[in-house]
Amino acid sequence: MLLNPHAIRLGAIAATLVSSVAVQAQTPAPTGAAVYFINLKNHATVTSPFKVQFGLAGMGIAPAGVEKEKTGHHHLLIDTKLSDEEAKAPLPMDAQHMHFGGGQTETTLTLPPGQHTLQLVLGDWSHVPFSPPIVSPIVTIRVKQQGAAAQRTGAPEAGTQH
Numbered sequence: 001m002l003l004n005p006h007a008i009r010l011g012a013i014a015a016t017l018v019s020s021v022a023v024q025a026q027t028p029a030p031t032g033a034a035v036y037f038i039n040l041k042n043h044a045t046v047t048s049p050f051k052v053q054f055g056l057a058g059m060g061i062a063p064a065g066v067e068k069e070k071t072g073h074h075h076l077l078i079d080t081k082l083s084d085e086e087a088k089a090p091l092p093m094d095a096q097h098m099h100f101g102g103g104q105t106e107t108t109l110t111l112p113p114g115q116h117t118l119q120l121v122l123g124d125w126s127h128v129p130f131s132p133p134i135v136s137p138i139v140t141i142r143v144k145q146q147g148a149a150a151q152r153t154g155a156p157e158a159g160t161q162h
């Protein structure tokens with residue numbers, strides 16, 4: 001099948017024009033940008049309090065309020081998911097939506113024993129997710145009961161700081 005490159009380009013321009021009007025409030029996500037947990041693997045077992053390290057590729061960190069191209073700050077979602085509406089507006093600030101507006105790249109979490117989900121969402125200078133959203137895979141962890149046999153999982157220690 002032959003594709004007409006000219007037609008494709010026109011289509012892309014039209015799509016860009018439409019989207020820039022429709023989602024003006026959102027900053028376009030730079031190509032290749034990604035957030036991820038450096039030290040937490042899916043289904044990991046941890047003992048509370050535990051450290052969570054935020055990884056970011058293809059972009060830089062800037063504190064909230066600082067509007068600078070290709071930068072943002074981390075948000076940590078705990079036991080919640082980002083709805084489609086939430087992904088287009090400033091992220092809520094509550095116990096389930098932690099902001100790291102100072103430009104922090106790690107935190108220490110205290111969570112009750114049991115299963116929890118964690119997800120990173122990068123926000124722009126005004127706490128609005130990028131378009132499309134730059135989010136990490138959702139990680140499910142199990143927080144061990146305090147006082148249970150203190151057994152290290154052998155997870156790698158601190159990774160590279162950004």
Ligand SMILES: [Cu+2]
Nearest residue numbers: 099101123127
């Ligand atoms: Cu924020």
